[in-house]
Amino acid sequence: xxxxxxxxxxxxxxxxxxxxxxxxxxxxxxxxxxxxxxxxxxxxxxxxxxxxxxxxxxxxxxxxxxxxxxxxxxxxxxxxxxxxxxxxxxxxxxxxxxxxxxxxxxxxxxxxxxxxxxxxxxxxxxxxxxxxxxxxx
Numbered sequence: 001x002x003x004x005x006x007x008x009x010x011x012x013x014x015x016x017x018x019x020x021x022x023x024x025x026x027x028x029x030x031x032x033x034x035x036x037x038x039x040x041x042x043x044x045x046x047x048x049x050x051x052x053x054x055x056x057x058x059x060x061x062x063x064x065x066x067x068x069x070x071x072x073x074x075x076x077x078x079x080x081x082x083x084x085x086x087x088x089x090x091x092x093x094x095x096x097x098x099x100x101x102x103x104x105x106x107x108x109x110x111x112x113x114x115x116x117x118x119x120x121x122x123x124x125x126x127x128x129x130x131x132x133x134x135x136x137x
Contacts, residue, residue: 029110038120045097061109
């Protein structure tokens with residue numbers, strides 16, 4: 001009986017270790033925060049895009065793009081590792097964006113070697129676009 005209990009305990013310990021290792025292996029980088037944020041409405045054009053993940057990502061193997069509502073890609077430089085955030089990427093937005101909806105698409109290499117591709121949108125609606133709209137009394 002003692003041998004069976006001992007063997008069963010070893011088996012349970014092995015299964016528990018295996019299950020714990022699967023959880024680590026299946027964890028991929030996930031976006032935890034961004035600036036601009038998902039569905040955020042901005043009053044002025046962003047100077048840069050900041051993406052923060054739950055783990056480090058490889059900046060040199062990552063891409064970030066911005067598309068306007070017509071699907072036109074804007075020219076952006078390559079993303080860089082954020083100097084202020086070990087889990088962050090930054091990309092400069094070199095031009096002033098026109099009012100409208102934009103989609104940020106990112107493709108990053110996760111620390112565990114998996115490639116993650118996702119997107120989110122933001123809207124730019126400056127005060128000048130509101131003042132240019134006709135008003136009725």
